[in-house]
Amino acid sequence: MQNNRQINKNGELQHLLTIEGLPASMLHHILDTAESFVSVTEREVKKVPLLRGKAIFNLFFEPSTRTRTTFEIAAKRLSADVINLNIGASSQSKGETLLDTVNNLSAMHADMFIVRHAQSGAAHLIASHVAPEIHVVNAGDGRHAHPTQALLDMYTIRHFKQHFHELKVAIVGDIMHSRVARSQIHALTTLGVPEVRVIAPKTLLPKGVEHLGVHPYHDLSKGLKDVDVLLMLRLQNERMQGALLPSAQEYFKYYGLTPEKLALAKPDAIVMHPGPMNRGIEIDSSVADGPQSVILPQVTFGIAVRMAVMSILAGS
Amino acid sequence: MKIHIKNGRIIDPANRMDEKADLYIAAGKIVAIGRMPADFHSNQEIDAAGMIVCPGLVDLSARLREPGYEYRATLESEMEAAIAGGITSLACPPDTDPPLDEPGLVEMLKHRAKSLNQAHVFPIGALTQGLQGENLTEMAELQDAGCVAFSHAENPFADSLVMMRAMQYAATFDLSVWLRAQDASLSRIGVAHEGEVATRLGLPGIPTCAETIALSKILLLARETGARIHVCRVSSAEGVEMIRQAKAQGLPVTCDVSMNHIHLSEMDIGFFDSNCHLVPPLRSLRDRDALKLGLKEGIIDAVCSDHTPVDDDAKLLPFAESEAGATGLELLLPLVLKWANESGIPVAVALSRITSLPARILNVDCGHLSQGASADICIFDPECYWKIDARSLRSQGKNTPFIGLELKGKVKYTLVGGHVVYRAGT
Numbered sequence: 001m002q003n004n005r006q007i008n009k010n011g012e013l014q015h016l017l018t019i020e021g022l023p024a025s026m027l028h029h030i031l032d033t034a035e036s037f038v039s040v041t042e043r044e045v046k047k048v049p050l051l052r053g054k055a056i057f058n059l060f061f062e063p064s065t066r067t068r069t070t071f072e073i074a075a076k077r078l079s080a081d082v083i084n085l086n087i088g089a090s091s092q093s094k095g096e097t098l099l100d101t102v103n104n105l106s107a108m109h110a111d112m113f114i115v116r117h118a119q120s121g122a123a124h125l126i127a128s129h130v131a132p133e134i135h136v137v138n139a140g141d142g143r144h145a146h147p148t149q150a151l152l153d154m155y156t157i158r159h160f161k162q163h164f165h166e167l168k169v170a171i172v173g174d175i176m177h178s179r180v181a182r183s184q185i186h187a188l189t190t191l192g193v194p195e196v197r198v199i200a201p202k203t204l205l206p207k208g209v210e211h212l213g214v215h216p217y218h219d220l221s222k223g224l225k226d227v228d229v230l231l232m233l234r235l236q237n238e239r240m241q242g243a244l245l246p247s248a249q250e251y252f253k254y255y256g257l258t259p260e261k262l263a264l265a266k267p268d269a270i271v272m273h274p275g276p277m278n279r280g281i282e283i284d285s286s287v288a289d290g291p292q293s294v295i296l297p298q299v300t301f302g303i304a305v306r307m308a309v310m311s312i313l314a315g316s
Numbered sequence: 317m318k319i320h321i322k323n324g325r326i327i328d329p330a331n332r333m334d335e336k337a338d339l340y341i342a343a344g345k346i347v348a349i350g351r352m353p354a355d356f357h358s359n360q361e362i363d364a365a366g367m368i369v370c371p372g373l374v375d376l377s378a379r380l381r382e383p384g385y386e387y388r389a390t391l392e393s394e395m396e397a398a399i400a401g402g403i404t405s406l407a408c409p410p411d412t413d414p415p416l417d418e419p420g421l422v423e424m425l426k427h428r429a430k431s432l433n434q435a436h437v438f439p440i441g442a443l444t445q446g447l448q449g450e451n452l453t454e455m456a457e458l459q460d461a462g463c464v465a466f467s468h469a470e471n472p473f474a475d476s477l478v479m480m481r482a483m484q485y486a487a488t489f490d491l492s493v494w495l496r497a498q499d500a501s502l503s504r505i506g507v508a509h510e511g512e513v514a515t516r517l518g519l520p521g522i523p524t525c526a527e528t529i530a531l532s533k534i535l536l537l538a539r540e541t542g543a544r545i546h547v548c549r550v551s552s553a554e555g556v557e558m559i560r561q562a563k564a565q566g567l568p569v570t571c572d573v574s575m576n577h578i579h580l581s582e583m584d585i586g587f588f589d590s591n592c593h594l595v596p597p598l599r600s601l602r603d604r605d606a607l608k609l610g611l612k613e614g615i616i617d618a619v620c621s622d623h624t625p626v627d628d629d630a631k632l633l634p635f636a637e638s639e640a641g642a643t644g645l646e647l648l649l650p651l652v653l654k655w656a657n658e659s660g661i662p663v664a665v666a667l668s669r670i671t672s673l674p675a676r677i678l679n680v681d682c683g684h685l686s687q688g689a690s691a692d693i694c695i696f697d698p699e700c701y702w703k704i705d706a707r708s709l710r711s712q713g714k715n716t717p718f719i720g721l722e723l724k725g726k727v728k729y730t731l732v733g734g735h736v737v738y739r740a741g742t
Contacts, residue, residue, distance in 0.1 A: 017587075020516070097632070098634065119635070120517055120518040121587070121588030121634045122634045125634055129632075141634075142634070143520075144519075179518060182516070182518055206514070206521070207510050207511060207514075207515055207521060207523070212515065
């Protein structure tokens with residue numbers, strides 16, 4: 001059995017591959033560190049020299065704009081050298097294997113890989129084959145995990161709600177295919193949120209999801225009742241029609257977040273979304289741009305959280 | 317050549333024998349057990365003190381990778397692995413490249429195997445040309461060429477009409493049809509059991525109903541066509557229950573399980589261990605326990621190695637992209653002994669699941685130590701521990717979920733046709 005490789009013998013974070021298995025104290029440590037970086041991002045000179053001379057490779061086997069950019073900004077604010085590689089278009093199409101690509105880049109003296117890949121487990125595979133001084137950050141692997149997204153979501157929740165232990169949180173949308181949802185679930189349950197709900201039609205909920213410690217709902221109105229935090233998920237275009245869902249229209253009618261549906265949640269509930277949003281499909285524009293939306297602060301916090309993760313890894 | 321195997325504990329499940337006795341071989345055959353025949357002068361003596369002497373093992377599923385996949389393994393390397401594992405008869409599925417769908421290919425394989433003078437190879441012919449599920453193969457001709465049964469390997473039938481016709485045609489010649497129960501569409505995208513672990517890891521799942529729906533189709537078509545059916549590598553508790561009911565109703569169906577599935581479950585995938593990427597998928601702990609029980613009760617007749625050598629490159633990939641399968645020939649005996657030990661089953665009963673019972677399914681005269689039988693014999697030390705690692709395995713495939721573990725039960729000698737073809741290094 002392969003173990004979770006992200007914590008080293010001293011209990012320090014060696015890689016960040018998944019939220020699963022990380023202790024609450026580690027999550028709080030990352031969030032606290034992020035808090036100290038928020039002020040950096042608000043300064044006129046938005047730079048600290050913590051990672052000066054370090055080479056960080058953004059290794060994106062799957063297209064991404066937002067996540068890659070925020071990692072790049074975060075690394076640059078830590079004074080690291082950032083190299084962006086969109087591998088989907090080069091080596092892999094020439095038949096080079098994932099590990100060959102990684103070995104080649106390791107030979108260029110990389111200190112850290114930020115990895116996004118379409119296959120679940122790709123980041124674990126890389127982490128188990130790199131030299132011990134190289135750190136791996138999972139920036140999204142298939143349907144499995146997207147830990148920095150979940151951490152920035154937790155940061156946002158903590159920022160607006162202060163504590164986790166009295167919250168009701170609902171995750172709405174395509175749980176089945178979502179790495180974001182899986183990481184959010186682990187983070188929320190680890191941080192002591194007493195009630196985590198997942199709301200979706202049965203075709204978009206994975207089997208046995210309740211074993212992850214969540215309550216499944218199929219009716220949005222029931223699921224949103226009295227919740228404090230709404231985590232909306234993006235519905236991928238290719239899933240909007242076919243055997244999973246009949247149409248985007250029907251999805252919006254039954255699972256889209258409208259002001260009427262939002263009114264069922266607590267009056268001070270916050271609405272979050274990992275982006276990019278499909279307005280009019282999973283979320284109504286008036287909600288996305290409304291007073292309860294914290295979608296833009298999420299993006300800002302995302303940079304601080306990624307700075308925190310990279311600085312903690314580089315310090316271990 | 318006359319061989320005297322002395323001081324061993326002879327276990328021959330087919331003849332309900334389990335006692336300390338000597339065994340005498342002459343002219344490739346077993347001539348006596350117990351008392352030395354008159355005028356017997358041995359050329360070779362094997363001291364089997366502390367060891368078990370049993371029929372050479374019979375494996376119902378071992379991929380030898382010839383023809384077509386010689387870069388993964390060759391007949392030479394895998395036959396060496398077989399005899400090192402005490403296996404003297406093995407059936408190989410038709411999913412070679414090209415598939416075993418023409419008499420010439422089967423004759424070639426038989427000829428190649430025979431020239432190596434090691435284990436007996438019994439090819440399973442393809443039910444349809446190219447395993448495409450469209451046109452039937454020349455099954456009668458293939459049988460004449462040496463096929464002992466017919467299967468569709470890992471390619472589920474998409475067309476039920478073709479499946480029924482294939483079974484009808486096989487039944488015409490009283491040919492045995494071996495099928496694995498997996499629905500084509502329900503298993504199309506999955507790489508792991510649809511359950512807790514696949515949900516946690518974000519891996520596309522293969523639901524249990526992919527097996528049970530296909531199995532019910534197989535059992536109904538068996539009734540309809542009268543074909544002799546063997547179900548390969550059942551993987552779920554529900555599947556075992558359906559076989560139990562079919563047997564209770566008198567349907568002449570037999571069934572096997574892979575040695576991996578009586579020990580492992582989805583939990584062993586851990587964090588994406590591609591050595592646990594197997595077909596059928598490792599299912600839940602409940603399923604594993606039902607398989608163990610089904611094997612104990614005889615609902616499942618036999619254990620196979622499901623030997624599938626895969627090279628390292630094909631395993632060093634993200635789980636879903638990695639190639640399914642595990643090496644197995646050399647682990648069959650110790651893993652069956654481990655199951656027996658853990659389940660409180662007498663060694664003789666355990667050995668029947670890899671000797672006499674699979675021999676009956678193969679419908680070939682092997683897997684027993686009767687007087688006059690070909691001297692295909694496995695001699696093993698039941699107390700000897702050995703470590704499973706790349707060096708200790710002769711197969712070209714080093715991929716197994718058991719890598720790094722120590723297992724008990726080591727083959728010391730393997731005899732085929734009265735010749736010592738394998739002897740463990742000291």
